[in-house]
Amino acid sequence: MTDTQAPAVRTDNTERATPKRETHIKMAARDVNVFYGTSHAIRDVSIDVDMENVTAFIGPSGCGKSTFLRTLNRMNDTIPIARVTGDITLDGEDIYSPDMDVVQLRARVGMVFQKPNPFPKSIYENVAYGPRIHGLAPAKRDLDGIVESALKRAGLWEEVKDRLDDSGTALSGGQQQRLCIARAIAVDPEVILMDEPCSALDPIATAKIEELIHALRGKYAIVIVTHNMQQAARVSQKTAFFHLGHLVEYGETSEIFTNPREERTKDYITGRYG
Amino acid sequence: MNNPPAPDAGAPRRPTDWRGTAMQRRIRRRYAAERRFRLIGLGAVVLSAGFLAFLLITMLSNGIAGFTRTEVTLPIDFRAAQLDVTPQQLESRGADLALAGAGLEELVERSATAAFGAHGPDVISPHAWTGVRDALKDDPSLLNRKAAISVPVSQDLKSALDGAGKPEMQAIAAKLKQHDMIGSSFDFGFLMSADSTDPTDVGIWGAVKGSLFTMLVTLAIAFPIGVLSAVYLEEYARKNRWTDLIEVSINNLAAVPSIIFGLLGLAVFLSFMNLPRSASLVGGLTLALMIMPVIVIASRNAIKAVPPSIRDAALGVGASKVQVIFHHVLPLALPGILTGTIIGMARALGETAPLLMIGMRAFIAQPPEGLTDPATVLPVQIFLWSDQISRGFVERTSAAIIVLLLFLLAMNALAIYLRNRFETRW
Ligand SMILES: Nc1ncnc2c1ncn2[C@@H]1O[C@H](COP(=O)(O)OP(=O)(O)O)[C@@H](O)[C@H]1O
Ligand SMILES: [Mg+2]
Numbered sequence: 001m002t003d004t005q006a007p008a009v010r011t012d013n014t015e016r017a018t019p020k021r022e023t024h025i026k027m028a029a030r031d032v033n034v035f036y037g038t039s040h041a042i043r044d045v046s047i048d049v050d051m052e053n054v055t056a057f058i059g060p061s062g063c064g065k066s067t068f069l070r071t072l073n074r075m076n077d078t079i080p081i082a083r084v085t086g087d088i089t090l091d092g093e094d095i096y097s098p099d100m101d102v103v104q105l106r107a108r109v110g111m112v113f114q115k116p117n118p119f120p121k122s123i124y125e126n127v128a129y130g131p132r133i134h135g136l137a138p139a140k141r142d143l144d145g146i147v148e149s150a151l152k153r154a155g156l157w158e159e160v161k162d163r164l165d166d167s168g169t170a171l172s173g174g175q176q177q178r179l180c181i182a183r184a185i186a187v188d189p190e191v192i193l194m195d196e197p198c199s200a201l202d203p204i205a206t207a208k209i210e211e212l213i214h215a216l217r218g219k220y221a222i223v224i225v226t227h228n229m230q231q232a233a234r235v236s237q238k239t240a241f242f243h244l245g246h247l248v249e250y251g252e253t254s255e256i257f258t259n260p261r262e263e264r265t266k267d268y269i270t271g272r273y274g
Numbered sequence: 275m276n277n278p279p280a281p282d283a284g285a286p287r288r289p290t291d292w293r294g295t296a297m298q299r300r301i302r303r304r305y306a307a308e309r310r311f312r313l314i315g316l317g318a319v320v321l322s323a324g325f326l327a328f329l330l331i332t333m334l335s336n337g338i339a340g341f342t343r344t345e346v347t348l349p350i351d352f353r354a355a356q357l358d359v360t361p362q363q364l365e366s367r368g369a370d371l372a373l374a375g376a377g378l379e380e381l382v383e384r385s386a387t388a389a390f391g392a393h394g395p396d397v398i399s400p401h402a403w404t405g406v407r408d409a410l411k412d413d414p415s416l417l418n419r420k421a422a423i424s425v426p427v428s429q430d431l432k433s434a435l436d437g438a439g440k441p442e443m444q445a446i447a448a449k450l451k452q453h454d455m456i457g458s459s460f461d462f463g464f465l466m467s468a469d470s471t472d473p474t475d476v477g478i479w480g481a482v483k484g485s486l487f488t489m490l491v492t493l494a495i496a497f498p499i500g501v502l503s504a505v506y507l508e509e510y511a512r513k514n515r516w517t518d519l520i521e522v523s524i525n526n527l528a529a530v531p532s533i534i535f536g537l538l539g540l541a542v543f544l545s546f547m548n549l550p551r552s553a554s555l556v557g558g559l560t561l562a563l564m565i566m567p568v569i570v571i572a573s574r575n576a577i578k579a580v581p582p583s584i585r586d587a588a589l590g591v592g593a594s595k596v597q598v599i600f601h602h603v604l605p606l607a608l609p610g611i612l613t614g615t616i617i618g619m620a621r622a623l624g625e626t627a628p629l630l631m632i633g634m635r636a637f638i639a640q641p642p643e644g645l646t647d648p649a650t651v652l653p654v655q656i657f658l659w660s661d662q663i664s665r666g667f668v669e670r671t672s673a674a675i676i677v678l679l680l681f682l683l684a685m686n687a688l689a690i691y692l693r694n695r696f697e698t699r700w
Contacts, residue, residue: 078586078589107591119584119587133597
């Protein structure tokens with residue numbers, strides 16, 4: 001990896017396409033490597049995720065998008081053979097330092113998974129679980145308020161307000177995924193990571209999630225993994241292209257899709273592999 | 275774009291003859307194989323259902339008699355006997371003592387001689403007088419009356435009624451039957467008393483209570499330890515040679531013959547820890563050792579079956595490991611854990627051999643009052659009764675088997691109920 005891939009260097013390039021906006025960096029990764037046993041899944045990745053933009057990770061299947069995403073909230077800790085080196089910071093704090101409480105970190109950096117995975121409990125309990133274990137709602141009234149506002153932000157309130165006691169697993173796939181987003185929002189995270197949140201959904205449900213991502217932009221730093229390039233183009237303002245564990249290119253989405261600098265990026269975007 | 279070369283489509287293609295004779299034969303053979311397999315399966319089911327039906331029918335036909343007692347109507351003239359007790363004494367606590375002191379037993383024997391001849395005392399059960407005593411306590415006004423009271427018959431007369439036993443008894447039996455003085459009623463004594471040497475006087479309650487105490491100890495020890503071991507092995511233990519070894523050992527322990535656990539219990543709890551012999555405490559501990567592997571294996575499988583996506587979901591909102599386990603994994607694994615536990619408990623309930631080893635085969639005429647009292651359990655009681663020569667014990671044995679089967683049935687029903695109750699749909 002040469003320095004040209006470091007995100008800071010891209011800024012002069014992107015200035016051409018979009019007027020420079022004031023962004024503040026939420027999470028920063030420097031020279032991150034991830035190993036599964038001896039297999040080297042992520043190689044020297046450095047990237048900044050900011051508060052104002054939605055960042056999309058694209059790349060062929062198996063290139064390490066999920067692996068890298070999971071380093072950002074230390075979900076890789078649950079895989080015994082996974083090992084992470086390099087620095088990742090959240091607001092300048094090293095998230096892999098011994099002082100960082102991983103439970104609190106995961107509350108601050110929420111996650112939405114590929115397959116909707118609501119708890120087999122009521123809709124209310126699904127959303128209330130996070131605030132409850134973190135003690136965010138001292139009284140039942142506060143909890144009700146948190147649940148309502150989280151469901152509203154996730155665009156699900158109107159559909160479920162009359163049946164909060166129904167099982168979360170009885171909802172349709174798209175509703176389940178929005179419930180999972182509401183569950184993540186309910187603990188008031190700063191960053192939301194989404195790993196192919198629409199890959200199990202039909203086009204209409206997908207459109208709803210994309211709308212939702214638009215609405216949430218700016219309130220949370222959002223990172224979304226997708227293998228669907230149209231989706232990346234629709235929802236993100238910044239795109240990172242991964243290939244074989246490398247971060248090949250990172251920049252403004254419009255730039256990447258219209259004028260990629262790297263041959264590999266161009267090949268991928270034009271459908272040569274994927 | 276960069277497509278792989280198309281496969282060669284130029285080779286000539288012969289159409290498959292789906293209607294040819296070879297094909298027809300293959301179809302017929304396939305149908306025949308399916309029919310054969312269905313018949314074999316049906317045969318197996320019918321055979322096992324037949325065995326089950328045979329068992330149930332023999333048990334029920336023998337056992338129903340074990341729940342009833344045969345009675346004879348005994349006329350007693352209390353007024354003429356002038357028992358030295360007052361009606362006030364009969365109402366008081368010391369009634370039993372007063373009646374025994376006043377010679378009630380002799381009165382009953384004398385009345386039997388008067389009613390049935392010289393062999394009279396052999397006609398009625400040796401403790402027939404306790405029935406009379408209870409009747410007097412219920413109705414003190416009997417004291418200055420003549421009354422006919424139903425009392426249990428002796429084992430000898432019972433055999434005679436069935437056409438066996440001594441000739442003089444058979445003669446009396448025939449006469450009593452003729453005068454319609456023989457009756458039968460549900461034997462509450464059987465459900466309320468403990469073991470005895472006389473089959474007309476035995477009861478199952480001692481063994482039932484012993485079984486309940488024993489199961490209580492087994493459950494209290496085996497369930498928490500088994501489930502926690504399973505949680506530790508599944509969630510915390512590193513996968514290495516040691517955990518592999520433990521896993522193999524547990525699987526082997528589940529297959530160890532139960533009598534070995536009896537020897538273990540004898541060595542550890544009696545010889546080493548000096549716990550009381552024959553106590554349900556020791557029996558429960560021994561059976562807990564026996565079913566722990568079953569619970570560990572069932573719980574581990576149930577925990578393994580919890581989808582990883584649920585763990586991810588909980589970890590993703592910042593649940594700690596313990597919270598993931600107690601809020602999500604265990605509740606979802608609960609049906610499997612409970613089913614495994616109840617299967618283990620049912621096995622423990624029916625277990626005899628290990629309990630014989632720790633001395634639970636003693637003759638115990640008092641239901642146990644606590645965990646350290648000498649006790650026996652249902653299967654051991656069945657084993658002991660089946661060993662008796664007296665004919666009266668045959669019916670009692672079958673009756674006890676029915677009670678045991680009812681317990682097992684109830685536990686299995688509970689297992690099914692719990693599984694359905696806690697099962698989550700995905
Ligand atoms: N739990 C794991 N154990 C071992 N190897 C893994 C594991 N998860 C992913 N990998 C490997 O890491 C590489 C990247 O996988 P992943 O991050 O899932 O890719 P993507 O999400 O881009 O499709 C793949 O080669 C995959 O086989
Ligand atoms: Mg992936």
